[in-house]
Structures are given as structure tokens and as C-alpha cells.
Amino acid sequence: MSRYFLRRAIQSIPVLLLITIITFAIVHLLPGDPALAYLGEAAAKDQVAYEAVRLELGLDQPLPVQYGKWLGKVVQGDMGRSVRTREPVTDGLSGRLPVTFQLALMAILFAVVIAVPVGILSAVRPGSRTDSVGTVFAISGVAVPHFWLGIILIYVFALWLRWLPASGYKSPTENLGANLQYMLLPALTLGAGQAAVIMRQVRSSLIEVLRNEYVRTARAKGLRERVVVQRHALKNAFIPVITIIGMQVGRLFGGAVVVESIFALPGLGRLAIDSIMFRDFAMLQGAILILAVAVVVLNLLTDVLYAYLDPRIKYA
Amino acid sequence: MAVIDLHMEMREGTAERLKRRLPLAVLRRTLRTRGAGFGLVVTAVVIFMALTADFISPYNPIAQDYALVLQTPSSAHLLGTDELGRDVLSRIIYGSRVSIQAGLVSVGFSVVMGVMMGLLAGYFGRWVDSLLMGLADAMWSFPNLVLALAIGAILGPGLTNAMIAIGIVYTPLFARLVRGQALSVREMEYIQAARVMGAGPVRLMLKHIWPNVASAVVVQASLMVGVAIIVEAALSFLGLGVQPPQPSWGSMLKSAYQYMVRAPWLSIFPGAAIFLTVLGVNLLGDGLRRALDPRLKEFGEA
Numbered sequence: 338m339s340r341y342f343l344r345r346a347i348q349s350i351p352v353l354l355l356i357t358i359i360t361f362a363i364v365h366l367l368p369g370d371p372a373l374a375y376l377g378e379a380a381a382k383d384q385v386a387y388e389a390v391r392l393e394l395g396l397d398q399p400l401p402v403q404y405g406k407w408l409g410k411v412v413q414g415d416m417g418r419s420v421r422t423r424e425p426v427t428d429g430l431s432g433r434l435p436v437t438f439q440l441a442l443m444a445i446l447f448a449v450v451i452a453v454p455v456g457i458l459s460a461v462r463p464g465s466r467t468d469s470v471g472t473v474f475a476i477s478g479v480a481v482p483h484f485w486l487g488i489i490l491i492y493v494f495a496l497w498l499r500w501l502p503a504s505g506y507k508s509p510t511e512n513l514g515a516n517l518q519y520m521l522l523p524a525l526t527l528g529a530g531q532a533a534v535i536m537r538q539v540r541s542s543l544i545e546v547l548r549n550e551y552v553r554t555a556r557a558k559g560l561r562e563r564v565v566v567q568r569h570a571l572k573n574a575f576i577p578v579i580t581i582i583g584m585q586v587g588r589l590f591g592g593a594v595v596v597e598s599i600f601a602l603p604g605l606g607r608l609a610i611d612s613i614m615f616r617d618f619a620m621l622q623g624a625i626l627i628l629a630v631a632v633v634v635l636n637l638l639t640d641v642l643y644a645y646l647d648p649r650i651k652y653a
Numbered sequence: 654m655a656v657i658d659l660h661m662e663m664r665e666g667t668a669e670r671l672k673r674r675l676p677l678a679v680l681r682r683t684l685r686t687r688g689a690g691f692g693l694v695v696t697a698v699v700i701f702m703a704l705t706a707d708f709i710s711p712y713n714p715i716a717q718d719y720a721l722v723l724q725t726p727s728s729a730h731l732l733g734t735d736e737l738g739r740d741v742l743s744r745i746i747y748g749s750r751v752s753i754q755a756g757l758v759s760v761g762f763s764v765v766m767g768v769m770m771g772l773l774a775g776y777f778g779r780w781v782d783s784l785l786m787g788l789a790d791a792m793w794s795f796p797n798l799v800l801a802l803a804i805g806a807i808l809g810p811g812l813t814n815a816m817i818a819i820g821i822v823y824t825p826l827f828a829r830l831v832r833g834q835a836l837s838v839r840e841m842e843y844i845q846a847a848r849v850m851g852a853g854p855v856r857l858m859l860k861h862i863w864p865n866v867a868s869a870v871v872v873q874a875s876l877m878v879g880v881a882i883i884v885e886a887a888l889s890f891l892g893l894g895v896q897p898p899q900p901s902w903g904s905m906l907k908s909a910y911q912y913m914v915r916a917p918w919l920s921i922f923p924g925a926a927i928f929l930t931v932l933g934v935n936l937l938g939d940g941l942r943r944a945l946d947p948r949l950k951e952f953g954e955a
Contacts, residue, residue: 488924629791629795630794
């Protein structure tokens with residue numbers, strides 16, 4: 338098992354390297370001069386200060402050299418300083434990371450809680466009313482844009498019913514209850530699309546598993562349908578579901594960008610947008626990099642979990 | 654000899670006739686899926702709106718009228734007016750152009766780039782394969798919307814740039830798909846035969862491998878159109894896509910968001926337009942998928 342994990346981890350190193358190259362390239366292709374952004378409008382005319390900043394940021398060196406130096410520092414946990422707030426990028430990121438992770442986690446939880454029971458009921462009785470409702474929900478869930486759903490949820494639950502705050506954020510260490518109130522609508526918004534995809538997967542893989550010989554044997558033994566589904570079929574049906582959940586992580590982080598903007602949550606996605614708007618190159622680099630690396634790491638963990646759950650995969 | 658010629662001729666005749674009938678047969682099989690008919694109608698209506706916007710739109714979509722700011726829906730303005738007194742219905746009708754264009758052009762871009770990448774990787778294998786697929790994996794690791802935003806920021810705001818950004822972001826999906834298929838086809842005997850007969854790599858890829866992967870690509874592309882429409886609307890919503898005063902559903906929602914309390918209808922209609930269009934396109938794509946390849950997975954990855 339640990340050897341399999343190690344091998345998969347080593348395999349993802351080239352991808353991680355390419356990710357750093359793409360991140361570096363993206364930020365250096367952005368229009369605008371980082372040195373000017375760093376100096377600010379007022380000091381921009383000062384030629385001496387300008388040259389000094391260029392030297393300080395290493396902008397006078399060839400790009401491959403800049404990349405090498407940047408990568409060397411990133412590996413040691415130094416991503417430079419934000420040109421906007423002057424704080425170290427790592428500080429900015431570590432403040433934002435928990436917000437996005439909490440949002441993503443709550444969205445997944447919400448999606449699973451809704452999708453799994455409905456998916457199972459639909460698969461056990463294909464063509465039933467539950468199945469039809471579930472199918473309509475699944476098809477709509479994929480088609481509804483996050484930003485529209487978010488606006489509607491704010492309208493209904495915050496402005497009309499006044500049950501929940503419209504937007505804003507409280508840290509969970511400060512006040513957990515308030516934190517959950519602020520996070521509930523964003524998580525619902527982000528989770529709806531996920532729920533649709535997960536439900537489809539639960540339904541189709543359970544239907545497939547229920548067609549197997551061993552399920553027929555279990556039924557022939559005289560076991561009740563409930564036992565057949567719960568004890569025999571579900572375990573195998575969930576293996577592909579876990580893969581789907583793992584694969585959705587990237588989509589989840591992408592959706593977080595929009596959701597964090599609508600609900601004014603101080604997460605990584607909103608940080609990325611703000612950094613683009615304010616030409617905060619170092620911060621943008623950090624935000625994009627950490628999101629991509631998180632996707633790679635979570636996919637790696639999914640693969641390992643998958644191998645652990647499915648004995649047919651050899652992890653020698 | 655004459656008999657063989659006649660046989661060949663007959664077979665070619667049948668093939669020709671089949672070819673002509675094929676689109677009709679595919680359509681008929683597509684419509685067999687539940688919801689595909691609805692999808693076809695919705696898609697047709699949106700395309701009709703986009704094509705005839707100049708004639709069917711009741712008002713000029715960018716004409717401002719400060720006497721008619723934030724009017725509720727009425728018989729003069731069926732869907733009300735926005736914060737600059739512009740007719741919401743007319744803006745939605747014109748906005749369909751942006752969404753249809755975004756859906757088709759950006760997916761077309763992904764298909765062309767992805768198919769080239771996939772064919773090259775699948776055909777040449779070895780280091781070409783490792784390099785291209787490594788690149789595809791690395792690109793795919795970035796959250797799609799984040800990558801689209803970053804590329805959009807590099808290229809600058811505007812619909813064309815947004816479409817290029819979305820096209821780049823979804824290229825790896827098609828590259829992976831085509832590469833996998835190309836790998837499995839590459840070792841087949843008829844490819845070996847064509848190679849022995851002296852066909853070069855370009856001819857082999859385009860004439861012999863591509864036809865085998867085409868239907869899978871068409872299916873995946875049809876499922877991605879809806880995703881592309883949503884991502885373009887998201888970019889416009891975040892301020893990077895279509896710029897004012899040009900009407901688009903995403904940018905309409907962006908400005909409507911600020912008037913949510915006073916004028917909720919401003920948010921409802923453009924969002925509903927996106928939702929219905931994507932729903933229609935997806936249902937149609939799902940039907941197409943069942944008609945062309947029943948083994949493919951449900952729903953595209955977004």
C-alpha cells in the first residue's frame with residue numbers, strides 16, 4: 338500500500354513541475370509591469386526607484402533564471418511579497434485557504450447527503466416517481482449556473498425569509514454558529530451541481546452492480562432486498578462514486594471563485610480575482626499555484642483510497 | 654472483371670445513399686431519448702433568437718431612457734427595464750448571440766486543438782505522448798474557471814478573448830479522449846496495412862485514425878457546449894467577458910446583482926435564459942450521445 342502511494346506520488350512530480358511552469362508563464366504573460374504595480378502610481382515617475390525595484394524583484398534577469406529562482410524559493414515556502422498589501426504571499430494564502438477548504442468541504446458534504454439517498458432510491462426502483470424527480474433534479478443541477486443559484490438563494494433566504502445573512506464571513510474560531518450561518522448558503526450554492534453529478538453516478542453504478550451474478554445469488558438465497566442492496570451491492574457501487582467525487586474537486590475550486598465573489602467570502606478564489614484586478618502578480622501566482630497543487634494532491638489521495646477500497650487494483 | 658466492377662459500383666451506391674440518410678437516422682435516434690425533443694426545441698428557439706435579433710427584438714438593446722429606469726414588467730416592457738432604462742427582453746434576445754457564439758466557437762477551438770494534440774500523442778507515442786499528455790494533465794489540474802480567468806486576464810476583456818481562454822482550458826479534455834482512442838486504433842491491422850502501402854503519418858492520422866474517433870469527439874463536444882456557455886457567462890459576470898454596453902446574459906446578471914433588492918426581476922430573467930439554454934443543449938447532447946455511442950459516460954465534466 339505505502340509503496341503504491343509512493344509510486345503515485347513520484348508520478349505526480351512531473352505534473353507538479355509543469356504546473357509551476359504554467360503558473361509562472363501565466364503571470365509573466367499578464368499585461369502590466371510588476372515593478373510599476375509595486376511602486377504605485379505616485380512613485381512611478383521616479384526612474385531610480387523604478388530600477389531599484391526591478392532589481393529587487395529580479396525583473397532584470399532572463400525569464401528562465403527568474404523561474405529557477407522563483408521555484409527555488411517556492412519549494413522553501415517563500416512566494417515573495419504581495420505588491421498590494423506588502424505582506425508575504427504565504428501569509429495571505431494561509432489566511433484564505435481555510436475559508437475555501439471549509440466551503441468546499443461543506444459543499445461536498447451537502448452534495449453527498451442529498452445525492453446518495455436519492456441515487457440509491459432511484460437505482461432500486463428505476464422509473465419510479467423518486468427516480469423521475471431525481472433525474473429532473475440531476476439534469477437541472479448541471480445546467481444551473483452557480484452565480485444565478487447564489488443570487489436566488491440570497492433573495493429567498495436572506496432578503497425575503499430573513500433566515501440567513503446575505504453575505505459576509507465570520508471565522509469559525511471566533512464564533513462557530515455565526516460562521517456556519519454565513520457558510521450555509523454558499524455551500525448550498527456550490528454543492529447543488531456536485532449533488533447532481535454524484536447522484537447520477539450513484540444511480541448508474543448501483544444499477545450496474547445490481548445486475549451482477551452475485552447479487553442474483555444473494556436474492557436467490559432468500560435475502561430481503563434491503564439486505565441485498567445494503568450489505569452486498571452498495572460497497573461495490575460506491576467505488577466509482579468516490580472517483581467522481583475526487584475528480585470534481587477541480588470543478589469545486591473553480592466554482593468557489595464565483596461563489597466567494599457573490600457571498601463576499603475571503604477565500605482563495607476571491608483572492609485570485611482581486612489579484613487579477615489589482616495586478617498583484619506575486620499573490621496571483623501563489624493563489625493559482627496552491628489551487629492547482631491542492632487538486633493534484635486530492636486526486637492522488639482519491640487514487641490511493643480507490644486502490645485501498647478496490648482489491649482488484651494491485652498496488653505492488 | 655465486369656462482374657466485380659458492377660459489385661463495387663453497387664456497394665458504392667449503397668454507401669452513398671447511406672451517407673445521405675445518416676444525418677436523418679441520427680436525428681431520429683437522438684429524439685428517442687426522453688427530453689431530447691425538448692432540448693431540440695429550446696436550442697432551435699435560442700438559435701432563432703440569435704439569428705433574427707435585429708427583427709424580433711422590440712427595442713434597441715443599448716438605448717438608454719432615464720425616464721424608464723427599473724420599471725417592473727409591463728405590457729410595454731414585457732420583462733421590465735434595467736438600471737439605465739433599457740428593455741430587458743431586447744437585451745436577452747441580443748444576449749443569445751453571445752451565448753450561442755461562446756458555446757460553439759470555444760468548443761470548436763478546444764476540439765481543433767485537442768484533436769491535434771491527441772492524434773500527435775496517440776500516433777507518435779513515446780516522448781511526444783509523455784510531453785503532450787503531461788501538459789494536458791498539468792493544465793487540467795488548474796480549476797477550470799481559475800485558468801480561464803487567468804488566461805482571460807492575459808488576453809484582456811472581450812468576447813473573442815473569453816472564447817479563446819475557454820477553448821484553451823477545455824483542450825486537454827479532447828486531447829485525452831482522442832489520444833486514448835488513437836492508441837487503441839493504432840495497432841489495428843488496417844492501419845498496419847495502410848502503413849505498409851506507404852501512407853505517411855499525416856495521411857494515417859487524418860484518413861484512418863480520425864474517422865474512428867470522430868463520433869466520440871462529436872458526442873463530447875455536444876456535451877461541452879453547455880459548459881462553455883456557463884463559463885463564458887461566469888467570465889462576463891466577473892467582468893472579464895463581454896463588456897458594456899453590449900448585452901450578454903452574464904454581464905446582465907453582474908449589474909442586476911447590485912439591484913437585487915429593488916429589482917429582483919433583473920436577476921431572474923437572464924439567469925433563467927442561461928439555465929434553459931444550457932438545459933436544452935445538454936438534453937440534446939445527451940440524446941446525441943445515446944444515438945451515437947451508448948457506452949460513453951453520462952454528462953460532461955465541467
